[in-house]
Amino acid sequence: MKHRSWILVTIVLIAMVVAPVAYRPAVQAQGQTLTIWVDLNRAPILEGLAPDFADEYGVEVVIQQVGFGDIRDQFIVAAPAGEGPDIFIGAHDWIGELVASGLLAPIDLGANEENFLPAAIDAFTYEGDLYGMPYSVESLGFFRNPELVPDAPETWDDVRAISEELVGAGTVPYGYVIQENDPFHVFPLMTAFGGYVFAFEEGVGYDPQDVGIDSEGAIAAFEWLDGMVEDGLTPDGLDYDSMHALFESGDAAMMVSGPWAVERVSASGVPFEISRIPDGPAGPARPFLSVQGFMVSAFSDDPQLAQIFLNEFVATDETMLALYEGEPRPPAWAPILEEIEDPLLIAFGESAANGMPMPAIPEMSAVWSAWGSAMQLVIQQQLEPAEALMDAAEQIRAAIAAEQEETTEGS
Amino acid sequence: MNAVKKTGRGSDGPLALFSGSVTGSLLLLGGLALIDAFALWFLIRLIDDRVWFLALAVLVVTIGVNAAFLSRKLYPFRWFSPGLSLMVLMVAYPTLFTIYTAFTNYSTGNLLNKTQVIERIETKPEYRYLPDGEQYYDAIPFRNEDGKYLLWLVGRSDRQAYIVTEDDEIEPVTPEQAGIEGVEWVEDGDPPIRVEGYEYLPPEDAAAVLAERDTLDYGYPVGEVSIRLIDGPAEVPAGYALDPGTLLFVDNTGRRPKEYQAYLFRAADGDDLLLYAVDGRDTLLARPDGRVVINGQPYTIGGYRMLSNRERTAITQVLPTLTFGERDDPIYIDPFSASRAGRFRPRFLYDERQDAFVEQETGAIYRPVKGTFTLDRASVSVEAADELPATLSPGYYVVVGLDNFERLLTDQRLRGPFVRVFLWTIAHAFLTVLLTFSLGLALALLLNDRLIPARKIWRSLILIPYAIPAFISTLVWRGLLNPRLGLINDTLERIVGAGNAPGWYSDPMWAKIGILLIQLWLGFPYMMLICTGALQSIPQDMYEAAQVDGANAFQRFRHLTLPLLLVAVGPLLIASFAYNFNNFTVIELFNEGGPPIANSSVPAGHTDILITYTYEQAFGSGGGTNYAFASAITLVIFLLVAAITIFNYRFTRSWEETSRNV
Amino acid sequence: MSSVATTTDRQGRTAIQRERRRQRQRQLAVRIVLLLLALAYALFPIIWIASASVDPRNSLVNLGLIPRGATLKNYETLLNNSIHPFTRWLWNSIKVSTITMVLSVLVSTFAAYSFSRFRFRGRDATLLTVFLIQVFPNSLTIVATFLLIQEIGNYIPSFGLNSHGGLILVYLGGALGINTWLMKGFFDSVPRDLDESAMIDGASHWRIFWQILFPLVRPILAVVGILTFIATYNDYIIALTLLKNTQQQTLAVGLNLFVGEQFSQQWGVFAAGALLGALPVVVLYLLMQDYIVGGLTAGAVKG
Structure with missing residues (x-):
């Protein structure tokens, strides 16, 4: 047994000699930096702007690429631990959740505010405070193949008539194509028929108590869609990619899609034109607006620096133009928007003029999947529109009730 | 050392790892000492910083490793101490954390800890108030040679300019401070200003005066300037329509050098020159005493001068800590803005004694309720209470006991088609394992035949599916199975006629078959690989012995290959089952659990498995993140899997026993 | 199979042999047909990906096995852009996966040997615990893993966030349970x-392990190695969470950037990347195949 205690003593001795030598407090010295998370498409643009900022402000901008779909989730993990970015790019419908968790710092635009489109500022405003500096505002538009459909249809009835003619004559397999379970793309159709998700009041916002998924207008819109599928004018089983594939191969004459799709449709070589989304019996279609912008982390080490970067460097004609030229999305910066003369952008702008902000209220989480399922069941001809939508509305109301019960319990 | 040598001889000696040689023992000891030294260093620092969990983990691991290497009884542990150490560090903690989370309210709105929340609520710009009659200002910082600061303030409501320093109270700006005393603007005039005590020099005269001087220096930020007379239109820069005989001034103050039209004035009582320059939008006034005003904004005030962009970004951390004006009611710079300043005060302050927030205007108290500071309505009048927010945001995470599990059991929305989903979950996992194993084993056996030519190439090619990340394969299959456009239905329709091909997206049965097809494709190369390995480690002489005994091929497979194979891969099949029980990716990416079940009380699909179904209920799509509830679901699913696993484990044990008798 | 039954009748022998040969050829033909079928099943989606990678349209549907036009545009986009350094990502992935593979195989072989060859108190419990931890659904552990690595990185930066060391540490911890189980089997x-016979000859455990068992289980070492390599190579979420610097990212994370946007996925580039990314795995397999297949030599059995 003797040798064993000897061993232990040796170990402890060696350890004690080595340990203090190795003990050195961590050194944290580095130049002033500003970390920005940005997706692949916009990384090169900001990467290109970084040297200018370093030049004028003496601060290095570190660009870290994070997939757009991952930014929010990664931010939630990293920010509270002090490892997140100072600034990141995101969509306006993220703010409800991030603000509720205390992860975002409000943005003070000062006098710059008047240069932004009011709709974009509204979209990034949550409970009276602004949480993002918008830089693009997008909405859906109506795509058509001008060789098949020379004139833009005015109403959804026109869309049906044109489809009947084209399919009847055997010119194309399908007239109008749409994703099978995507509320985002069907929303303009619903609003044109008078349907709604939540009652919306200008200046007040959405009222989660008034669910309009099973409103008369919504049912009418789904009946129209149901008829299209039944008569073989619209196919079932489509997702975003296959919807595009049909349009891009000339097998479908019309669809609804966004500015992001212009590049791929052009690349396909199919002739296309974009116009305002057709009206319905209840008036113009109202697509969701989707606004993107810069947000500032509440856990930024240097929030003032982040605000200076946004207010003095990004919110300028030069930077906003560079952002637009790097990736042509309709800008939220009015001086640039006025100068742009891109006919496609103007066409989207006409639809956007009637757009409404995509709800950022937490209740939306209960809506998307029920709404999408209803759409799928109708298009797959498994349920009648009224029945499917009433089921969905029922599910949504139950979910909202349960959520609210929980909140009241909590407080 | 003799003692060491002696005990080291037997295979179970404490230092037997190196066959009992002295060098081996020394190496071992040295290694252990190094590990301990490192662990001790790490521990001291961890304890110093009060990182208790990690300290505990390191301590446990170190003691464990030492015990395993120094104790004879713990000899077997020596072999897996490296592995076990890693597991304790890297796996046990995250797992325990998830279990802990299941008993908290860690979710959107409650993602921070209490310290962070208290700091947030106290500093958050949204929770501030300006006393009556106060306004916010836009502030521009100036600094003098002693490092003291002055702020040039412009009221956001009254648009008036003020000045405040660290010592003196806020005052409206005087014309001298603004650098515009004696200046009078002339609408559409040439020159556009008149200055008291100065005489305007027309371009030709100015050129003559300039020719006599070496330099003109206006100090910060203009510095030495170059002013020249344009003689002909050829020299006029693009964008400017200047007459010949105009003075041009090259500015280096702004973001980019630019050129202005310049006007020079000479002091009536001397040779001093005053410069005024315009470029259409911007104006610049430089006085001979070094005071410069750009767009109405002075660059120097008294001994203070405006900070450059670089100087300002360097002090963003310092400036918000300073106070300006009156000592007991100071003006602050807002850390959450590029320019805002004012007499703002935090609206809610934390009182440690009461463990509560106090509203500063009314004295209302907010006490923590399940991680959220909630208004105590008894602390204020009813009218005041209605005006105040009911809770403060954000909340912090706390242990809430069994709340999440209660919700799991009582939530009507979760019950719905639960049994249906549960059965498919099991069927899906079981069939996936069965199919992949069967095909993998069949291929391994086929390729085990030495007569097959180019076996290497066959095997490599068949392995490729496994080398493609599962999520792209799933998406590819989704495209292949597309009922309208997919290659598969395209081909099938040519055989069975248009419209008769299976509805992979809409028909519940075909959707399930589709998922199994994908799973089979994703998984069979894995099974082939492990079966190949396993077949190879079955000693050849056993087959020879069996052959001598006259067993035919099937008998040999049934009684020799299969049992031995199962011993080797049995645990893996169980693991594979457990993995597929929770295989979120494939189902979510293929069809999100669809097609939807009609007339269901909650959104649910025919191919939903437990994990996709419950996640859908817990999060919807794109909603908040309820980690706590998800952890509770995970825990319950884990218990189910664990039960199945332990049940299977008995079989593994029996296989293990079988192997010993072979 | 190689041993042949003995018979004294020469003529009968040739007849049987001829019959056998014919039977064998038939069997072989059947087997090759079966293999061809399996190969077709395994490869047609791959051919489809290859077709997508040279197809000028950025779509995953409506593609034939033969692309509608061939372009190397996607490969060019992938390889010539400093904003997404594909070759760097590829190298990072190979580096991290190889180190993880080697260490994991080593550590789990030790553990497996111990579980298989020793009977000690707590063996069953330890084994079961190791396994249960392994089947714990780990989709939610990522937050904790992040915090843990951050903490470690505060003291040892080369094992912290934004370091390959930290990433490897997490992969090692994650792969151990399953690998130990696999090898124990x-x-x-x-x-x-x-x-046991070696033990009687006076060999120590260390010798038995290295000289008798290690060569015998070589096939499975190679199998476990490849499985670990592939799992590490394809991991997305852990690498994404721990690494944020573009230059450090791994292939799976990098490639995902191309399809991360909801409506502007670059499928063509992604397919090209996935195909090129699969190459190292195939090469590794070719290298290791001899161990997997020819792992059992007469010499090793004799020990």
């Missing part, structure tokens, strides 16, 4: 009399 299938 194989150790179990090697008869104990082999090492």
Whole structure:
């Protein structure tokens, strides 16, 4: 047994000699930096702007690429631990959740505010405070193949008539194509028929108590869609990619899609034109607006620096133009928007003029999947529109009730 | 050392790892000492910083490793101490954390800890108030040679300019401070200003005066300037329509050098020159005493001068800590803005004694309720209470006991088609394992035949599916199975006629078959690989012995290959089952659990498995993140899997026993 | 199969042999047909990906096995852009996966040997715990893993966030359970009399392990190695969470950037990347195949 205690003593001795030598407090010295998370498409643009900022402000901008779909989730993990970015790019419908968790710092635009489109500022405003500096505002538009459909249809009835003619004559397999379970793309159709998700009041916002998924207008819109599928004018089983594939191969004459799709449709070589989304019996279609912008982390080490970067460097004609030229999305910066003369952008702008902000209220989480399922069941001809939508509305109301019960319990 | 040598001889000696040689023992000891030294260093620092969990983990691991290497009884542990150490560090903690989370309210709105929340609520710009009659200002910082600061303030409501320093109270700006005393603007005039005590020099005269001087220096930020007379239109820069005989001034103050039209004035009582320059939008006034005003904004005030962009970004951390004006009611710079300043005060302050927030205007108290500071309505009048927010945001995470599990059991929305989903979950996992194993084993056996030519190439090619990340394969299959456009239905329709091909997206049965097809494709190369390995480690002489005994091929497979194979891969099949029980990716990416079940009380699909179904209920799509509830679901699913696993484990044990008798 | 039954009748022997040969050829033909079918099943989606990678349209549907036009545009986009350094990502992935593979195989072989060859108190419990931890659904552990690595990185930066060391540490911890289980199974299938007889000859455990068992289980070492390599190579979420610097990212994370946007996925580039990314795995397999397949030599059995 003797040798064993000897061993232990040796170990402890060696350890004690080595340990203090190795003990050195961590050194944290580095130049002033500003970390920005940005997706692949916009990384090169900001990467290109970084040297200018370093030049004028003496601060290095570190660009870290994070997939757009991952930014929010990664931010939630990293920010509270002090490892997140100072600034990141995101969509306006993220703010409800991030603000509720205390992860975002409000943005003070000062006098710059008047240069932004009011709709974009509204979209990034949550409970009276602004949480993002918008830089693009997008909405859906109506795509058509001008060789098949020379004139833009005015109403959804026109869309049906044109489809009947084209399919009847055997010119194309399908007239109008749409994703099978995507509320985002069907929303303009619903609003044109008078349907709604939540009652919306200008200046007040959405009222989660008034669910309009099973409103008369919504049912009418789904009946129209149901008829299209039944008569073989619209196919079932489509997702975003296959919807595009049909349009891009000339097998479908019309669809609804966004500015992001212009590049791929052009690349396909199919002739296309974009116009305002057709009206319905209840008036113009109202697509969701989707606004993107810069947000500032509440856990930024240097929030003032982040605000200076946004207010003095990004919110300028030069930077906003560079952002637009790097990736042509309709800008939220009015001086640039006025100068742009891109006919496609103007066409989207006409639809956007009637757009409404995509709800950022937490209740939306209960809506998307029920709404999408209803759409799928109708298009797959498994349920009648009224029945499917009433089921969905029922599910949504139950979910909202349960959520609210929980909140009241909590407080 | 003799003692060491002696005990080291037997295979179970404490230092037997190196066959009992002295060098081996020394190496071992040295290694252990190094590990301990490192662990001790790490521990001291961890304890110093009060990182208790990690300290505990390191301590446990170190003691464990030492015990395993120094104790004879713990000899077997020596072999897996490296592995076990890693597991304790890297796996046990995250797992325990998830279990802990299941008993908290860690979710959107409650993602921070209490310290962070208290700091947030106290500093958050949204929770501030300006006393009556106060306004916010836009502030521009100036600094003098002693490092003291002055702020040039412009009221956001009254648009008036003020000045405040660290010592003196806020005052409206005087014309001298603004650098515009004696200046009078002339609408559409040439020159556009008149200055008291100065005489305007027309371009030709100015050129003559300039020719006599070496330099003109206006100090910060203009510095030495170059002013020249344009003689002909050829020299006029693009964008400017200047007459010949105009003075041009090259500015280096702004973001980019630019050129202005310049006007020079000479002091009536001397040779001093005053410069005024315009470029259409911007104006610049430089006085001979070094005071410069750009767009109405002075660059120097008294001994203070405006900070450059670089100087300002360097002090963003310092400036918000300073106070300006009156000592007991100071003006602050807002850390959450590029320019805002004012007499703002935090609206809610934390009182440690009461463990509560106090509203500063009314004295209302907010006490923590399940991680959220909630208004105590008894602390204020009813009218005041209605005006105040009911809770403060954000909340912090706390242990809430069994709340999440209660919700799991009582939530009507979760019950719905639960049994249906549960059965498919099991069927899906079981069939996936069965199919992949069967095909993998069949291929391994086929390729085990030495007569097959180019076996290497066959095997490599068949392995490729496994080398493609599962999520792209799933998406590819989704495209292949597309009922309208997919290659598969395209081909099938040519055989069975248009419209008769299976509805992979809409028909519940075909959707399930589709998922199994994908799973089979994703998984069979894995099974082939492990079966190949396993077949190879079955000693050849056993087959020879069996052959001598006259067993035919099937008998040999049934009684020799299969049992031995199962011993080797049995645990893996169980693991594979457990993995597929929770295989979120494939189902979510293929069809999100669809097609939807009609007339269901909650959104649910025919191919939903437990994990996709419950996640859908817990999060919807794109909603908040309820980690706590998800952890509770995970825990319950884990218990189910664990039960199945332990049940299977008995079989593994029996296989293990079988192997010993072979 | 190689041993042949003995018979004294020469003529009968040739007849039987001829019959056997014919039967064997038939069998072989059937087998090759079966293999071809399996190969077709395995490869047609791959051909489809290859077709997508040279197809000028950025779509995953409506593609034939033969692309509608061939372009190397996607490969060019992938390889010539400093904003997404594909070759750097590829190298990072190979580096991290190889180190993880080697260490994991080593550590789990030790553990497996111990579980298979020793009977000690707490063995079953430890084994079961190791396994149960392994089947714990780990989709939610990522937050904790992040915090843990951050904490470690505060003291040892080369094992912290934004370091390959930290990433490897997490992969090692994650792969150990399953690998130990896998190898224990194989150790179990090697008869104990082999090492028991060696033990009687006075060999230590260390010798038995290295000289008798290690060569015998070589096939499974190679299998476990490849499985670990592939799992590490394809991991997305852990690498994404721990690494944020573009230059450090791994292939799976990098490639995902191309399809991360909801409506502007670059499928063509992604397919090209996935195909090129699969190459190292195939090469590795070709290298290791000899161990997997020819792992059992007469010499090793004799020990």
